[in-house]
Amino acid sequence: MKRDEMLNALFPAGWEPAALEQDYFEGRAAVGASTVTVIGTGARAEVGADLALRMAAAVLETVRKRPGEPILFLLDTQGQRLRRRDELLGLNGYMAHLAKCVEIARGGGHVILSVVYGEAVSGGYLTTGMMADACYAFGDAEIKVMNLPAMARITKIPLERLESLAERSPVFSPGVANYHRMGHLSEVWTEDHAGHLAAALDELRSMDAASRGIDRRLEAGAARGGRKLAAAVVERMRSDG
C-alpha cells in the first residue's frame, strides 16, 4: 500500500504530522482511545546514518516529553543505504543506536508496535520494526532479505529449484506469510486495518510491562511450524552442561 492510502486506512479520523517528507514522517495519531507517536519511512526509503539518527531522535524525544506514550513504526524501506560514506561513519553503529533507543523506550514503559505497509528489507527493518513488542504487516506488503533471483546468483542454486522449494518452505523466500509462519509477525492485516491496530494496541496495553517485553517469537515460530528447531536449541543452551 502507498503511504497516504495507508495513513487513511490506519487513521480514518486523521493524524497530526510533525514531519511529512517523502522518505520520512513522524507525528501523533489517535488509535482507539489512545494517542500514539508515529515514526515512519516511505517511498522505499534507504536507511542511512542520517535517517537512523533521525528516528532515534524521535524515539528519545517521545521518551523525554511523553513518558509512556505508545510508539508506532510504519515502514516502507528498501534496506540500509549502500554507500561508502555511510559505512565510513559506521552505519551499523547508527542503526544499533536506534535499536538501543527503542529498548530504552520499552524499558520506560512505552508500548512499541510496528507495521510494514510497503516493503521491509534486512538492515532497514532489523533495528526499527523488528525491535517492536509486536510486529504486524499489511497483506500486500513484502518482507525479505533478498529476492530469489539474487539469492540464486549468490548461492549458485538454480532459480527454478529455489522457486519450487519456496512453495513448501517458509525459511528463505520473501513474503509476509512466511514471516508469520516463522513466528516473527503477530498478524497479517488484509482489511479493517484501523480496527486491527486498535485491537493490537489494546492487547499490548493490557499486559504489564515485564510481560510485554518478553520476546515470544521463538514460541510462535515453533507453534506455527516455521521454525521447528530454534526454541528447542535455546532451551537446551540454557540448561546444557
Added chain:
Amino acid sequence: MRKSFFEASARERLLGLVDAGSFREFIPPEARVSSPHMAMLDQPVAFDDGLIAGAATLDGRAVLIAAQEGAFLGGAIGEVHGAKLVGLIERARVERPAAVLFLFDSGGVRLHEANAGLIAVSEIIRAVLAARAGGLRFIGLIGGAGGCFGGAGLIARCCDALVMSEEGRLAMSGPEVIETVRGVEEFDSRDRALVWRVTGGKHRYLLGEADALVVDDVAAFRAAAVGLLDTPVGLSLESVEREHALLAERWHRFGASDDAPEIWRALGVPADEDVAMMGAEEFVAMAARCTGRSA
C-alpha cells in the same frame, strides 16, 4: 610466540582466549545439532552450525563465550547458529557471568535460511540489549578473516565494548555488495587499502567504535578482554543520549567525507603512509598523543 587470531579457527581462538582447561561447551559438535534447512538445498552442514558456545573462566572470572566459524558459510547466521546465541544470552541472564564474549567472524544473515537468520539476528539484538539494561557486560572481539558485517555488525555495535585488530573489519554492508549495487567507483572492493581504511580496526578505533586496538595475536585479544572486565556497564537513557550526541556530532563533522584520511586529519592524526604502516601498539600510543584519548 604469536598465534594469529586472523588465521586461527573459531575453536583455536576461543580456547586461546580463555583460561587453559576452563572451557565447557554447550551443545557440542558431538550433539550433532546442525541446520535443518541445508539438506533440501543440497548444502553441507556443520555439526555445530558454525557456532561454538559455552562457559569458561577468563583471568579466573566466570564468562560465557561464543565464537563464529568463518570457514563455514562465512560464519553466517541461520536458525540454529542464531538460536545458540539467543540461548547463551538467556543463560547469562540467569548465571550473571562477569561478561559474555562474542568472537565475531561473520558476513551476517545466512541466505540459505534468510528469514530464520534475519529473525534470529533481531532476537539476538533484543536479548543483548535487554541483558545490558539488566547490567550484564558484552564484549565483542573482531579480528577473524571474514570480518563482521550485516547482522553481525549490528550485534557487535550493541555490545558494551569491542576489541579489534587492525586486520579486523567492521561495517554494515560488505564492500562487494556496495560495489555490485552502486558500481566500482562507489566502492572498489578489490582496493584493499581502501577497504581497510573504511572498515578496518584502526579507523574504527579512531572513531571510538573499538575500545581497544591490538596486534593480530590471540594473547593480545585475551589481554584486552581481561582489561575490559571491570569497565562500567549498563544501558540507560543517559548513556544512549550521550551516544546520540556523539553520533550526531560525527554526522555533522564528517557527513560529507567519503574517505578516512580527511577524518583522521580532522581528529588530529596524520594520515600518511607511516601511520598506515604502524603496528597496533605504536598506533595506539600515537593516537593518544594526537587526540588526547587515553591509550
